[in-house]
Amino acid sequence: MRLLTISILVFVLVGSGITSAANGDVLNIAVPTDPDSFDPNRSVAAAAAEIGFNIYEGLVKSTPEGQVTGALASRWEIDSSQTVYTFYLREAYFHNGSRVTVEDVVNALNRARDPQVSQRAGNYAAIDAVYSVGDDKVVIELKEPYAPLLYELTELAAAVYPKEASDLGIRPIGTGPYKLEEWRPNQYIKLSRFDSHWSGQQPYFREVYFRIMPDYTSAVISLKTGNIDVIPRLEASYLHQVENVPNLVVHAAPMNLVQLLAVNNARPALQDVRVRQAIAMAVNRDEIIIGAAWGQAEKLYTGLSPAMPEFYNPITADLLPYDPVQAQALLREAGYRSLELTMTLPSAYPLHVQTGEIIADQLRRIGVNVKIEIVEWGTWLEKVYTQRDYDLSVVGLTGKLDPHTILSRYVSTNSRNFTSFNSAEFDQLISEGIRVSGVERKAIYDQAQEIMTREVAAVFIMDPMQLNVLNAQIKGWQNYPVYVIDVAALSR
Amino acid sequence: MRYLRDRIISLAVTLLLISAVTFFSVNVLPSDPAILILGTEGDPERLESLREELGLNRPVLARFASWLGGLLSGDLGRSIRYSVDIAPLIRNALPVTLMLALAAVALALLISIPLGIGCAVKQGSLFETLSLILTQLGMALPSFWLGLLLINLFALKLGLLPPAGFTSWASLILPAWALALPRAAVLTRVVRGSMIDALNQDYIRTARSKGLPQLLVLYRHGLKNAAVGIASVAGVQLTQLLGGTIVIEQVFGLPGMGQLLLAAALQRDLPLVQGLVVTSAALILLANFGLDLILLGFDPRLRYE
Numbered sequence: 198m199r200l201l202t203i204s205i206l207v208f209v210l211v212g213s214g215i216t217s218a219a220n221g222d223v224l225n226i227a228v229p230t231d232p233d234s235f236d237p238n239r240s241v242a243a244a245a246a247e248i249g250f251n252i253y254e255g256l257v258k259s260t261p262e263g264q265v266t267g268a269l270a271s272r273w274e275i276d277s278s279q280t281v282y283t284f285y286l287r288e289a290y291f292h293n294g295s296r297v298t299v300e301d302v303v304n305a306l307n308r309a310r311d312p313q314v315s316q317r318a319g320n321y322a323a324i325d326a327v328y329s330v331g332d333d334k335v336v337i338e339l340k341e342p343y344a345p346l347l348y349e350l351t352e353l354a355a356a357v358y359p360k361e362a363s364d365l366g367i368r369p370i371g372t373g374p375y376k377l378e379e380w381r382p383n384q385y386i387k388l389s390r391f392d393s394h395w396s397g398q399q400p401y402f403r404e405v406y407f408r409i410m411p412d413y414t415s416a417v418i419s420l421k422t423g424n425i426d427v428i429p430r431l432e433a434s435y436l437h438q439v440e441n442v443p444n445l446v447v448h449a450a451p452m453n454l455v456q457l458l459a460v461n462n463a464r465p466a467l468q469d470v471r472v473r474q475a476i477a478m479a480v481n482r483d484e485i486i487i488g489a490a491w492g493q494a495e496k497l498y499t500g501l502s503p504a505m506p507e508f509y510n511p512i513t514a515d516l517l518p519y520d521p522v523q524a525q526a527l528l529r530e531a532g533y534r535s536l537e538l539t540m541t542l543p544s545a546y547p548l549h550v551q552t553g554e555i556i557a558d559q560l561r562r563i564g565v566n567v568k569i570e571i572v573e574w575g576t577w578l579e580k581v582y583t584q585r586d587y588d589l590s591v592v593g594l595t596g597k598l599d600p601h602t603i604l605s606r607y608v609s610t611n612s613r614n615f616t617s618f619n620s621a622e623f624d625q626l627i628s629e630g631i632r633v634s635g636v637e638r639k640a641i642y643d644q645a646q647e648i649m650t651r652e653v654a655a656v657f658i659m660d661p662m663q664l665n666v667l668n669a670q671i672k673g674w675q676n677y678p679v680y681v682i683d684v685a686a687l688s689r
Numbered sequence: 690m691r692y693l694r695d696r697i698i699s700l701a702v703t704l705l706l707i708s709a710v711t712f713f714s715v716n717v718l719p720s721d722p723a724i725l726i727l728g729t730e731g732d733p734e735r736l737e738s739l740r741e742e743l744g745l746n747r748p749v750l751a752r753f754a755s756w757l758g759g760l761l762s763g764d765l766g767r768s769i770r771y772s773v774d775i776a777p778l779i780r781n782a783l784p785v786t787l788m789l790a791l792a793a794v795a796l797a798l799l800i801s802i803p804l805g806i807g808c809a810v811k812q813g814s815l816f817e818t819l820s821l822i823l824t825q826l827g828m829a830l831p832s833f834w835l836g837l838l839l840i841n842l843f844a845l846k847l848g849l850l851p852p853a854g855f856t857s858w859a860s861l862i863l864p865a866w867a868l869a870l871p872r873a874a875v876l877t878r879v880v881r882g883s884m885i886d887a888l889n890q891d892y893i894r895t896a897r898s899k900g901l902p903q904l905l906v907l908y909r910h911g912l913k914n915a916a917v918g919i920a921s922v923a924g925v926q927l928t929q930l931l932g933g934t935i936v937i938e939q940v941f942g943l944p945g946m947g948q949l950l951l952a953a954a955l956q957r958d959l960p961l962v963q964g965l966v967v968t969s970a971a972l973i974l975l976a977n978f979g980l981d982l983i984l985l986g987f988d989p990r991l992r993y994e
């Protein structure tokens with residue numbers, strides 16, 4: 198007994214000397230997973246884009262309002278044919294001290310659009326040529342007008358790095374306000390302030406640690422004790438642990454993520470649009486938002502989120518409203534008294550699993566019996582996403598800045614069209630949408646959204662709020678409509 | 690000496706077999722790391738060229754041969770997920786798990802030996818009854834729940850220790866306790882049982898009748914003879930921990946081998962999974978070997994069994 202008491206005392210005394218309150222110059226952010234790679238050509242994981250936003254810059258970057266602003270390009274001109282973009286390069290330096298040259302920019306962009314090198318080359322297929330003019334201009338020539346170009350150039354895949362750089366995956370060299378100091382897999386990613394950023398400004402925090410904490414409970418406790426300063430994207434089920442806590446602040450905003458009930462259009466029973474419409478009309482979004490997202494979400498009815506107010510088409514809400522009676526009628530009209538379907542859900546995302554369970558219940562009420570199968574993420578990607586071997590599923594797709602990049606997925610020939618949606622009219626509209634701009638463009642996407650909702654490319658459910666929880670001392674948090682964390686804007 | 694040589698040979702053969710079984714079970718099951726790397730945002734057209742790059746299309750036996758060759762020279766290959774060499778990844782994670790397991794068993798012994806001896810000496814007393822109730826409770830409590838309780842009390846309410854993550858060796862204090870308490874409960878009962886047996890032996894009566902002080906009797910004559918039984922159980926607990934800290938590492942955010950294995954398995958990072966399994970197996974085999982040597986030290990008679 199004495200030994201027990203003594204050992205407790207010893208350990209506690211030793212331990213208490215070592216914990217310290219967070220240093221004012223150091224920021225600690227809790228993230229659930231490591232990034233996949235910091236190489237702009239290889240990385241596809243959102244976690245890398247989130248952190249990479251601070252390390253790399255392209256010709257342009259995104260603003261918190263979802264617009265495009267100059268980064269390495271101070272300004273740009275678009276010619277009258279909408280196919281030649283001229284970017285004026287400003288004076289800027291890489292983290293290794295060398296100056297950014299037009300050759301670096303041309304090299305980075307050519308690699309980004311090379312399908313042998315880049316995992317995201319498809320996004321830049323519209324580019325015909327990239328070349329430099331003089332030592333301060335970079336020209337991008339397109340085959341035809343392509344409205345999303347500027348938005349796509351804000352993505353990590355179009356980041357600029359020195360042309361002789363190698364091993365960017367673990368040793369990224371960019372022009373951003375922070376550079377990568379150290380990456381310990383499964384532990385943390387350490388960034389340190391870059392003092393020669395082209396803007397002449399220095400961010401407040403000297404060092405930033407992105408600490409890998411897969412368990413939200415531990416992360417929340419660490420936030421409360423002050424060991425962690427920020428938890429981005431906290432799960433809604435943990436909200437009650439952090440709201441009304443005096444030293445914590447919750448910044449909530451729509452995620453620009455579209456959660457959908459994926460309906461495999463290629464399955465025999467689901468090929469009939471009436472069956473798909475019946476399923477759509479049996480879904481009660483209010484129940485789902487309360488039951489799965491604790492009320493922290495915004496309803497949506499089509500492939501875009503209301504977080505993109507310039508393009509979201511609110512008429513789609515009236516096309517297939519919640520009406521279980523009508524749903525049953527449609528089902529019977531298609532020749533089914535009842536239907537057996539399997540729903541495959543990804544265990545890594547509790548929000549989608551809970552949504553799926555609620556929908557299964559709602560479908561049972563109209564005579565569709567749903568068997569739920571919960572699989573882990575790797576299996577989901579293989580079975581549902583790649584092999585398209587499923588009936589129903591629930592998943593979320595992250596938002597982008599431009600409607601084309603989001604909606605083109607549902608084009609019948611697109612390799613990412615995992616719901617196998619097939620509408621010639623929709624395909625036509627999407628191919629036209631990139632060629633025009635302004636009001637004409639909006640009208641095209643309005644129509645496209647109506648088609649994808651009415652013909653049930655999927656049943657689109659909600660945009661969950663992103664709940665970013667911060668220590669009350671941290672100022673300057675900006676909510677972006679894309680998956681990034683802007684560390685340079687933060688201060689204490 | 691012959692004993693040592695035989696054991697080392699059997700160790701090497703076992704390790705070889707484990708490597709083969711690990712490799713084939715991990716690589717023969719249908720799973721595709723390339724699909725995981727591309728996710729829902731990469732171009733599916735890249736799938737085949739990515740598989741080529743990762744060497745996934747080579748025949749299985751060729752891959753096994755090159756992996757085994759690397760293994761024998763200490764090169765565990767490259768992680769698909771993290772794009773770094775695997776050996777340093779494991780080298781960073783190993784000390785965390787090892788220290789955690791050792792600390793947990795050490796704490797468990799520190800608690801259970803005095804407690805168990807006390808029970809054995811004071812049989813039938815209130816002390817023993819209370820201890821038996823406590824140990825029953827201790828055996829029923831799951832480690833992760835204990836862990837959360839400890840975090841809540843010592844980190845959140847009292848602010849004495851770090852709640853999660855690995856910032857210094859102090860981060861291992863709470864998880865070690867969370868693991869130690871249920872094991873201490875089991876060990877206390879083992880100590881009590883072994884001591885009762887030992888204390889009933891004739892040599893104890895002799896020692897007492899010689900007039901030796903109680904403490905000397907208990908520890909020098911009683912405990913030493915009970916040590917074989919206690920060490921066996923403690924050793925088994927250690928080997929279980931070496932393979933099984935995954936849940937506690939998750940709760941406390943510790944970057945040990947358990948966490949790494951979980952992340953690797955979920956990402957289908959096959960080379961990393963293989964490297965981790967073989968390393969854990971090697972650790973467990975070595976721990977068992979060490980345990981056997983210690984037991985031999987306690988009881989030379991075992992050599993001849």
